[in-house]
Amino acid sequence: MAPCASNQNSKRHVSGEKETERSVCQWSRKRRSHRRPMPWFGMDIGGTLCKLVYFEPKDITRDELDSEIEILRNIRKYLTKHSAYGKTGHRDMHLQLDNVPLRGRRGTLHFIRFPTCEMGNFLALAKSKGMATLVTTVSATGGGAYKFENDFRKEVNLKLAKFDEFDSLISGIQYIDTHNPNECYYWANPTEMEKCSKSSYDFSNPYPFLLVNIGSGVSILAVYGPNNYKRVTGTSIGGGTFLGLCCLLTGCNTFEEAIELAAGGDNTNVDKLVRDIYGGDYERFGLPGDLVASSFSAVCSFGQMNSREKRSKVSREDLARATLVTITNNIGSIARMCALQEHIDRVVFIGNFLRVNPISMKMLAYAMDYWSNGTMKALFLEHEGYFGAVGCLLRFNGHD
Numbered sequence: 001m002a003p004c005a006s007n008q009n010s011k012r013h014v015s016g017e018k019e020t021e022r023s024v025c026q027w028s029r030k031r032r033s034h035r036r037p038m039p040w041f042g043m044d045i046g047g048t049l050c051k052l053v054y055f056e057p058k059d060i061t062r063d064e065l066d067s068e069i070e071i072l073r074n075i076r077k078y079l080t081k082h083s084a085y086g087k088t089g090h091r092d093m094h095l096q097l098d099n100v101p102l103r104g105r106r107g108t109l110h111f112i113r114f115p116t117c118e119m120g121n122f123l124a125l126a127k128s129k130g131m132a133t134l135v136t137t138v139s140a141t142g143g144g145a146y147k148f149e150n151d152f153r154k155e156v157n158l159k160l161a162k163f164d165e166f167d168s169l170i171s172g173i174q175y176i177d178t179h180n181p182n183e184c185y186y187w188a189n190p191t192e193m194e195k196c197s198k199s200s201y202d203f204s205n206p207y208p209f210l211l212v213n214i215g216s217g218v219s220i221l222a223v224y225g226p227n228n229y230k231r232v233t234g235t236s237i238g239g240g241t242f243l244g245l246c247c248l249l250t251g252c253n254t255f256e257e258a259i260e261l262a263a264g265g266d267n268t269n270v271d272k273l274v275r276d277i278y279g280g281d282y283e284r285f286g287l288p289g290d291l292v293a294s295s296f297s298a299v300c301s302f303g304q305m306n307s308r309e310k311r312s313k314v315s316r317e318d319l320a321r322a323t324l325v326t327i328t329n330n331i332g333s334i335a336r337m338c339a340l341q342e343h344i345d346r347v348v349f350i351g352n353f354l355r356v357n358p359i360s361m362k363m364l365a366y367a368m369d370y371w372s373n374g375t376m377k378a379l380f381l382e383h384e385g386y387f388g389a390v391g392c393l394l395r396f397n398g399h400d
């Protein structure tokens with residue numbers, strides 16, 4: 001956690017009159033916003049992954065099609081016909097949203113991601129597709145919108161319209177939840193692993209909720225209304241920490257590999273549990289025997305087995321699982337304390353750390369339910385890592 005970030009973190013953000021007025025106008029003044037030239041992109045350039053949302057208009061008239069310049073048509077074709085771009089770009093086709101309204105148009109939203117460290121290659125690809133010849137502006141958010149602004153201008157002649165990452169996150173959630181009826185879900189029966197299953201959740205009355213964004217690092221926001229939120233706190237121990245530690249400990253190279261290893265591992269070969277210390281539950285304070293008492297510490301205890309022998313019995317899978325459990329439990333614990341402090345009982349977990357990661361989602365669901373005696377609920381959203389990109393795409397009206 002940032003040691004002295006409290007002043008900044010606890011600052012309540014209530015949008016000023018001007019800003020509120022602007023966001024309302026963006027939605028209502030359709031004619032004016034039509035002026036924004038295509039293509040319409042929203043980019044969230046994070047510490048690990050860059051998320052790109054592309055709006056493909058589906059209501060193109062014959063006249064429009066005839067007058068559309070070739071470069072624009074080729075970009076649209078290239079993005080929508082492929083699901084892989086270069087070696088590291090992916091389109092998440094399962095997340096595609098069809099027939100959605102955007103600034104008076106109707107079309108399809110496409111969700112694309114690539115590692116931020118590949119930004120140089122992305123810019124080269126964009127240039128090769130003719131982006132540099134279009135005088136256009138791309139909406140961008142995340143730290144990289146600031147870090148890479150000059151590169152975009154120099155390499156591809158693109159101007160970035162920059163938006164705050166948390167403003168974007170919240171408007172993105174609002175928009176996607178409105179247009180995708182199956183966006184929000186929870187894990188039913190989280191305390192019984194065999195019965196634990198994904199169930200749809202009606203999030204049409206969302207406020208207030210606690211938003212836990214698990215990216216490279218973690219930010220926790222208390223959201224009271226569409227334009228009213230504060231950043232409660234954050235922690236540097238997030239998705240990036242999981243991936244970094246897992247690669248160091250197991251020699252794996254990708255997030256997918258790390259998750260696959262974790263799925264086949266057993267953290268109790270690595271962690272010390274309450275029962276390893278108490279011989280059973282610590283009843284007085286409600287600590288069950290199978291609770292992790294101390295992460296990673298089973299491998300350095302001097303008991304029946306010396307520590308070197310114990311370490312040699314630990315597999316890569318066990319190490320990956322223990323890393324995942326450690327990071328997830330820590331985030332769950334901080335989130336729960338924030339929810340208590342803010343008197344909020346619905347905690348929405350998002351961010352790409354949860355991508356293809358049901359183990360962490362179920363653990364978070366369990367932790368929220370168990371430690372709150374069923375009063376708090378963990379919620380999840382299908383477009384987990386894309387809300388920032390969607391939010392900034394919505395916010396730009398073509399006049400910045």
Ligand SMILES: Nc1ncnc2c1ncn2[C@@H]1O[C@H](COP(=O)(O)OP(=O)(O)OP(=O)(O)O)[C@@H](O)[C@H]1O
Pocket residue numbers: 045046047048049050115142143214215216217218238239240241242243255256351352353354355385
């Ligand atoms: N294909 C992937 N490659 C790398 N990390 C991945 C991948 N899929 C999921 N992840 C996880 O998602 C995390 C990044 O999540 P996300 O994209 O939400 O954050 P970010 O925007 O890059 O970070 P921040 O918001 O802190 O700048 C990684 O740290 C990793 O744990």
Ligand SMILES: CC(C)(CO)[C@@H](O)C(=O)NCCC(=O)O
Pocket residue numbers: 001002005047143165215216217218219233234235236
């Ligand atoms: C720096 C950001 C906001 C970038 O998205 C994120 O990585 C984060 O919230 N990190 C945790 C920083 C903290 O310790 O509060």
